[in-house]
Amino acid sequence: MTILVIAEHNNDALKTDTHKVVAAAAAIGGDIDVLVAGANCGAVAEQAAKLTGVSKVLVADNACYEHQLAENLGLLVADLGKGYSHILAAASTTGKNFLPRSAALLDVAQISDIIRVDSADTFARPFYAGNAIATVKSNDSIKVITVRTSAFDSVEETGSASVESIDNAQDAGISSYVRSELTVSERPELGSARVIISGGRGMQNGDNFKMLEEVADKLGAGVGASRAAVDAGFVPNDMQVGQTGKIVAPELYVAVGISGAIQHLAGMKDSKVIVAINKDPEAPIFQVADFGLEADLFEAIPELNSKL
Amino acid sequence: MKILVPIKRVVDYNVKVRVKSDNTDVDLSNLKMSINPFCEIAVEEAVRLKEAGVASEVIAVSIGEKACQEQIRTALALGADRGIQIETDAQPQPLAIAKMLAKVVDAEQPQIVLMGKQTIDGDNNQTGQMLAALTNMPQGTFASEVKVDGDKVEVTREVDGGLVTVALNLPAVITTDLRLNEPRYASLPNIMKAKRKPIAVQTPEELGVEISNSLDVLKVEEPAARSAGVMVESVDELIEKLRTTAKVI
Numbered sequence: 001m002t003i004l005v006i007a008e009h010n011n012d013a014l015k016t017d018t019h020k021v022v023a024a025a026a027a028i029g030g031d032i033d034v035l036v037a038g039a040n041c042g043a044v045a046e047q048a049a050k051l052t053g054v055s056k057v058l059v060a061d062n063a064c065y066e067h068q069l070a071e072n073l074g075l076l077v078a079d080l081g082k083g084y085s086h087i088l089a090a091a092s093t094t095g096k097n098f099l100p101r102s103a104a105l106l107d108v109a110q111i112s113d114i115i116r117v118d119s120a121d122t123f124a125r126p127f128y129a130g131n132a133i134a135t136v137k138s139n140d141s142i143k144v145i146t147v148r149t150s151a152f153d154s155v156e157e158t159g160s161a162s163v164e165s166i167d168n169a170q171d172a173g174i175s176s177y178v179r180s181e182l183t184v185s186e187r188p189e190l191g192s193a194r195v196i197i198s199g200g201r202g203m204q205n206g207d208n209f210k211m212l213e214e215v216a217d218k219l220g221a222g223v224g225a226s227r228a229a230v231d232a233g234f235v236p237n238d239m240q241v242g243q244t245g246k247i248v249a250p251e252l253y254v255a256v257g258i259s260g261a262i263q264h265l266a267g268m269k270d271s272k273v274i275v276a277i278n279k280d281p282e283a284p285i286f287q288v289a290d291f292g293l294e295a296d297l298f299e300a301i302p303e304l305n306s307k308l
Numbered sequence: 309m310k311i312l313v314p315i316k317r318v319v320d321y322n323v324k325v326r327v328k329s330d331n332t333d334v335d336l337s338n339l340k341m342s343i344n345p346f347c348e349i350a351v352e353e354a355v356r357l358k359e360a361g362v363a364s365e366v367i368a369v370s371i372g373e374k375a376c377q378e379q380i381r382t383a384l385a386l387g388a389d390r391g392i393q394i395e396t397d398a399q400p401q402p403l404a405i406a407k408m409l410a411k412v413v414d415a416e417q418p419q420i421v422l423m424g425k426q427t428i429d430g431d432n433n434q435t436g437q438m439l440a441a442l443t444n445m446p447q448g449t450f451a452s453e454v455k456v457d458g459d460k461v462e463v464t465r466e467v468d469g470g471l472v473t474v475a476l477n478l479p480a481v482i483t484t485d486l487r488l489n490e491p492r493y494a495s496l497p498n499i500m501k502a503k504r505k506p507i508a509v510q511t512p513e514e515l516g517v518e519i520s521n522s523l524d525v526l527k528v529e530e531p532a533a534r535s536a537g538v539m540v541e542s543v544d545e546l547i548e549k550l551r552t553t554a555k556v557i
């Protein structure tokens with residue numbers, strides 16, 4: 001049994017998502033190879049070689065993989081994947097984009113968003129916005145899986161795997177990269193933040209998020225948001241926590257002016273400690289909160305900031 | 309150009325589902341069913357492309373039991389021109405759904421397939437990507453903006469780090485994210501008009517697709533419940549709890 005893990009990176013650095021996917025692979029058992037597909041991504045391969053439990057790093061370094069276009073990456077992973085028992089990627093917007101393509105090309109199912117490994121062919125995954133957990137057994141010869149990274153702990157970096165470059169340029173020639181507008185932030189990413197403070201419609205506007213940022217900086221926290229705050233244009237889309245945004249499970253999650261709709265809870269209810277600050281005592285968010293504070297956020301947040 | 313919009317009948321987003329006591333599935337009996345919200349956004353975008361003169365015909369297709377014709381009618385009331393139902397009581401998994409949709413693509417030759425990025429029941433987020441692979445079309449997933457330009461379409465995608473724009477050769481598959489548009493409400497006259505629009509019914513056998521699901525669901529459970537929390541009286545008490553009881557700050 002050999003497992004292929006597809007690395008998540010930006011050509012310069014490996015993302016910690018990969019550390020977590022390797023942890024899921026280790027739970028399945030067997031040899032683990034990591035594929036780094038990108039352009040000028042040698043540094044990423046070096047980093048991947050250090051991941052504990054990895055035997056081999058394959059590097060497909062070619063301009064056609066620079067932007068992780070699903071059409072090209074899908075072909076590469078389907079081609080390489082034939083020799084493996086399992087193919088794993090993070091359930092990130094990158095993994096979700098290319099991996100179902102590879103699965104379809106291999107004529108096998110994909111098991112999305114696993115949160116637990118029971119055996120080499122049996123996995124648990126949430127559906128219905130996390131209100132039910134299905135235990136699913138795969139009868140396919142190759143198991144294609146995306147991993148919910150918030151459910152696995154990162155592996156260490158104690159390894160020294162071999163690095164092998166492969167000459168396999170799969171340029172489908174049907175799509176191209178145009179531009180990106182990536183959010184630049186000094187704060188930790190939501191996927192790896194130990195503490196997250198999120199604001200909802202109750203924040204009233206984007207400027208008021210500065211209050212949350214000040215608290216976040218004192219706690220070393222990332223800043224998130226509800227869909228309502230994103231839809232209203234207070235903050236960018238990559239801050240949305242929830243069923244259809246980012247799924248997070250930090251040590252501490254502070255929900256400010258968020259009512260606690262099913263879809264929001266789906267993205268944060270596995271956090272270790274949840275704090276809710278809301279002026280409505282009936283808000284459903286209080287039902288999942290370890291500590292609830294019924295208060296006007298425009299008084300509570302400045303006070304919290306001054307006392308931390 | 310034709311636009312094909314695959315839509316799915318799902319439990320309404322306001323409903324919190326329960327797991328059956330025998331742990332075989334969720335209990336959907338007597339629950340309100342609706343068109344999957346992301347599919348509704350797809351219908352709206354297709355209709356807007358038609359209104360803008362870019363598209364000539366919008367076809368809504370749904371795979372499922374007879375009742376999914378209700379959701380096809382919803383799409384017709386929003387402005388789709390005709391419907392296709394592929395009737396099956398089997399609960400096909402995404403790969404089988406994609407294979408059936410690929411046959412419909414073969415027959416209809418749409419320039420764009422506009423669909424939801426995920427359903428709010430299965431939460432798989434796979435079908436569009438699989439369909440794109442099976443038909444060798446490029447894909448613009450999680451779209452927040454769609455611009456057709458000659459024989460290409462530019463799609464701005466919502467990704468973990470922000471936004472990425474790609475250019476795709478047509479025909480292409482596009483899957484919708486929440487910010488693409490705000491679907492209209494169907495007006496009463498349009499709901500009445502929709503009743504007279506045609507829905508063709510086909511079967512998986514007629515399409516030549518055998519529904520074989522390779523995943524077995526062994527059991528379905530409720531997630532672990534969180535233990536009850538406490539209300540604190542003040543910001544001071546909150547800080548104290550986080551420092552000494554929870555030890556997280």
Ligand SMILES: Cc1cc2nc3c(=O)[nH]c(=O)nc-3n(C[C@H](O)[C@H](O)[C@H](O)COP(=O)(O)OP(=O)(O)OC[C@H]3O[C@@H](n4cnc5c(N)ncnc54)[C@H](O)[C@@H]3O)c2cc1C
Nearest residue numbers: 200201202226227228242243244245257259264279280297
């Ligand atoms: C298909 C679909 C997908 C979705 N996906 C997501 C998702 O991924 N993530 C997500 O978050 N939502 C998602 N939603 C939306 C979700 O259903 C809710 O509409 C949304 O979460 C509500 O955001 P909110 O809590 O900020 O706003 P509201 O529900 O309007 O709540 C605002 C809260 O702020 C409180 N408040 C107001 N002023 C103050 C004040 N001064 N002090 C203290 N409290 C105050 C109010 O009491 C209220 O509880 C989705 C919906 C659909 C249909």
Ligand SMILES: Cc1cc2nc3c(=O)[nH]c(=O)nc-3n(C[C@H](O)[C@H](O)[C@H](O)COP(=O)(O)OP(=O)(O)OC[C@H]3O[C@@H](n4cnc5c(N)ncnc54)[C@H](O)[C@@H]3O)c2cc1C
Nearest residue numbers: 314315316370371423424426427430431432433434435525
């Ligand atoms: C225990 C269990 C019970 C289940 N019970 C049911 C059930 O009772 N009824 C049920 O329908 N499913 C059920 N499913 C889900 C089913 O097995 C498939 O996973 C699901 O129908 C397809 O995946 P998805 O909807 O998550 O696809 P996604 O890949 O998330 O869907 C993306 C898009 O694909 C298109 N699409 C998806 N399905 C269809 C369709 N049928 N017709 C047209 N377009 C479509 C839509 O545009 C949709 O927005 C169950 C799953 C499990 C694990």
